[in-house]
Amino acid sequence: MVLPAVGDVDRMKRRIQSPDYRDWRKKVEDIYGCLHPVRLTGLWEIADKTSGEVLKSTSGHILAPCGNRRESVCPACSDRYAADAFHLLRAGLSGGSKGIPVEVADKPRLFVTLTAPSFGPVHNRRFTASGKQAPCRCGRYHHERDPLIGQPIDPDGYDYVRHVLWQAHSGKLWNRFTVALRRQLARAAGIPVREFADHARLSYAKVAEFQRRGVIHFHAVIRLDGPHGAVDATPSWGTTELLADAVRAAHAATHVTMKAFTIDGVPVRFTWGDQVDVRPIRAADAHQVEQADGTISDDRIASYVAKYATKGTGKSEAADRPIRSRAQIELLRTTEHHKQIMRTAWDLGAPVVCPDCHPDGPHRVDGCGCARIDHCATCDNGGYIPGPLDELNLRRWTHMLAFRGHFLSKSRAYSTTFKRLREDRQIWRFEQNLAELGVTADSVTVINHWDMTSVGHRSDEERELAAAIAERTRAARKHRYQTERTD
Template sequence: MVLPTFPDVDRIQRRIQAPDYRDWRAKVEDVYGCLHPVRLSGLWQLTDKTTGQVLTRPDGRPAQTSGHILSPCGNRRESVCPACSDRYAADAFQLMRAGLSGGSKGVPLEVADKPRLFVTLTAPSFGPVHNRRTTASGKLVPCRCGTYHHEHDPRIGQPTDPEAYDYRGHVLWQAHSGKLWNRFTQKLRRHLARAAGLTVREFGDHARLSYAKVAEFQRRGVIHFHAVIRLDGPDGAADSTPPWATAELLAAAVQAAHADTTVTTPALGDGQVLELAWGEQVDIRPVRPAQAHQFEDASGTISDDRIASYVAKYATKGTGKSEAADRPIRSRDQIELLRTTEHHKRIMRTAWDLGAPVACPDCHPGGEHQAGACPCAEIDHCATCNNGGQVPGPLAELNLRRWCHMLAFRGHFLSKSRAYSTTFKQLREDRQTWRFEQNLAELGVTADTVAVVNHWDMTSVGHRSDEERELAAAIAERTRQARKHRYATERKD
């Protein structure tokens, strides 16, 4: 039997030549090329509040949208959706920058005159890893393994001796890093109060500690934190900082709090309790005009806004990366199928094993099920495990299996104090308000004279074919390059 042959057809070209391509492309451009858009079906209308009639645009089209639309997935990870990851990073940039230079997002310009620090806190060493070291003059020196590593060498960040690497300590530190940061801010307030001659209770009546923190994965698979820390008056950014609050005092308090912060783990299976602390390396940089010689423009003018933009860009550069799996792990066998390094797999295996349940002590007093003559055979019902045979392990509160795909990191990638600047929610609402006001201006009406009909139901997620996905990725890349070009040509400072 001879199978019929078909001519080679360019699937991308066939999709572009389809009758509905222009309409599909417009919808994808509206979500900036999102790779996993949420498909919604429903209706949106602007109607006259008095008559109920649908308003008409100047070109005669009704002010309504019906049928199918796309909504962005909003995923932070660049490996999942570059378009939405870009949006997240851009919002993070605006959030960070507003708290540094002020003058936008409801933050007054006066914050630029307050004591501000850019602080990087790192994790301790859990064992030597391959790295690319340089001297102060920039000269490359060999790794401890004797090799000069290229900057993209996949061995960078991998243990030189995997068997001696402290994977348990790595996982437990990572799982407690959020708690370690909270403890650090508490210690920082105490040291600031002590330096000012105040009690911790009195400190809140004189000053407020404001901060924004971004988590970033190092290549060895452990988190470190970039943070902008600012000293405000008691009412926040709009309130004057007390005279005793200087950048030098704040830097000394950060140094002391860094050395003073520790947390303890729950008791492990062998009864051992670990004490966790920050790594020895801490980078504290005042954000002030004294550093601005690096950011002078062509005329030699120093711009505080340029400093703020640089710090915000550096602080948010890692928000779209995870160095691990994109989705939760459901079984230990799934770890072996991941396309990542053996080092990262061992971190995830360790997290999975540490988060495992243990044998019920009432059903299995010996610790394991004994085939044939186990005490559990003589128990009709066990209230401890409900006849499941297992109970949560000593580290159950850490949810290590749930966060195994994140190498046991359980925190948010960007968090901030309440008074630092705006919020992600407010940024989204500002965009919605801007679009709504655009529609009102086009129609020549005001918000108090119209009623909005807005009802949508989700029908599916993702593009319908590989061709659509590839085209959406191209649209996302073109949108990114256009934005970069526009930013480079419009920015004057």
């Protein structure tokens, strides 16, 4: 039997010509081309409180953005996160928006970079003081996009265990740093440490970035406020120079020790790397990110740090989603170095054999110790108990190369919050609807009920079209931004 020949079908053309395409495209444009939208079914309406008349309504299917901050997963939602990060950081730097007064621009502020220590020599691009490129330790000259950059020169001698454990404790190391910084400031001001909160407040926004060697370093904007935060004047003794000296002293004094885990019988001690970059931020009347004297302008630094916020969440050289098995690591499209980091994290987070029902090691089919007991209360007959590093949840964070913190975090009084920015958008849309209807919020009732039905686009064609919409939206936004800028 010979089957009839079927001509090639242009599935993309067929989707564009389908009856529901315009409606679908409008919904995707409303979420800026999200690649993994949440499909909701339900009802939204605005009704008059007195008469019950429905003034405006929407029902059926709608799409909501996935909200993923990784550019590799969803460029559209990553762009929105970048915009929110910009406004959050910009408000704390220059004030005049989001409830932050403009006076913050006159306060002592620093842009600080804290790095990780070395766990073994890696390939890199080195330069002399005159700007001339020097050979790498391997003797070669690397191009800036050379895939060898960041990879260990001697993989067998690289300390992957300390790398993973330092990464897992980097959040605690930052917390200890802020505590030490407050103590240094109190001592420099001549006041008791316990009374520091009565005189001043340390405000900051911190962004984590993955270096190419697979380890985190932190960029932070640090500001010295009065005791009530941004609305309060900095005490007279608080200067930029004093804050910078305190940062350097706190950097040198900060450490975290793991007493429950040892390497060669010695408790593991973690510190920052030797490199620390401390730069003052001047008032917002400049046109350059960095001046000849090393100072940085407000407007450009907000863009700079916001870029790192999405760079860190968008690309980590690791995995976009949690790892479920050790075998999954081998299937990832990444370097052998990053795979070894993940293998080490996975192995360190593994459970250990129960010592009560398996005193001689792992379970054996013939003559195992667990056969002599009916029930083991220690492992509930599971054969394994949590390992010594179970509290670090290393397996849960293997896809993040054992980094367990947030990519962008801030102190309470630094500026606004992501939640507040989202609420502001919702209020703005609601007020637009009220203005269109010519009513006030007190005179209407809002009904909003939606149930999730699915996640993602329904076909490859829809995903490709959504990606094109996202790219076009990004290009239009970039053009508009460059056109509107006057500096």
